[in-house]
Amino acid sequence: MKAKRRIIDAGMVILLPALMAYSLVGEMFHEIAGTLMLLLFLLHHWMNRAWLQNLFRGRYTAQRIFQTMLNLLLLMIMIALPLSGILMSKHLFAFLPTVNLASVARAIHLPLANWGLVLMSLHAGTHLGAMLPKGRGRTALLTVLSAVSAYGIYAFIKRQIPAYMFLKLPFVFFDFSEPIIFFFLDYLAVIVLFATAGYGMMTLLRNNKH
């Protein structure tokens, strides 16, 4: 049961940089990957349905408040993203009569995709504690993650992710002449950055009763 969950989670983590690459890997692939991401998300939610069921039960520690707020934001994003994507689909869902909603959809999809990247990574980070090894292995791993995160800050700014998040850039820019591996490495570093930040946040909030 746990393994199945991890496979779905891993699938989503792998799809994320591929999705961010959009036309670099082909618009058709993006739409297929996006549909797959939606399916994985629904499965993920189903397998973690206890979270929703227990939302109004139990005590809210500082950690839980942080996680819950994050999850609720993500829930909204994970509805708005596939919806907006479908509305402006050029391949899989192009049969839908949605052309007149496409330009609004684009204005939603681009910033939310970037917010989603950040928040999904944070979300993953908040659950990392349970998965990390104990003792010295943990320290070693955290050191590596911190180093990658430092590069991730640079990549975050270089790729102009804040500009997309805050609607400063209305259309996404891709450098087709850049070897795509660099794109993926940068985005993986950004994922590590925010995952580490999420883990760090949980550590900070530990033992903080509400």
Add this chain to the structure above:
Amino acid sequence: MKRLILMLMALVLLCNPIVCGRASAQSIPEDLTDEQNSGNAKNIVVYFSRIGEQYNVGVIEKGNTAIVAEMIAEATGADLYEILPADDHYPMTYKELTDVALQEQREGARPAIEGELPDLSGYETVFVGAPVWWGDWPMIMYTFFEGTPLSGKTLVPFSTHAGSGLSGFDRTLAAAYPDCTVEKGLAVAGTDAQKNPDKAQISVDKWLEELGF
């Protein structure tokens, strides 16, 4: 034997294009809007451009791409050819235009071009430019590509955009013309072309210089 060699050398020298061919000096076309081959130009700028309400520039009377196309033509002495739709159904308001553009892309449309396609056989270099519509060339450009087979020429793409840059225009152009050489393209922000033309001109000049024009 020596005389034969001397004769051959003389023949080669005489047939040197600088001596007996057309003048290679760039000619500045008298009328930039003349769509016919003005005789001497080795290069031509083919472009598609829209006026009316466009992104972040308000309602314009000269298209962003047209501005850049004319800059290139003037700097290189190239001819100009504007691709015009046979049925100009393109809306003059921005949002409606983007809707039509997406619908054309979804359908894989090939909007008809007005008039006869130009005979490009006499040109060495063809600059090809258009605005970026939903990350790609406007579909009418594909009508042009498919209707104008070219081989052995140098193609140079340029785009006007609102952030997406060249948007793979060089790749798609190369795919449309596998027998041509595609040079490094230029991306000009539409707002620069329209509101900051000096800045656009500097980019154009620098790019042309790098290309060897």
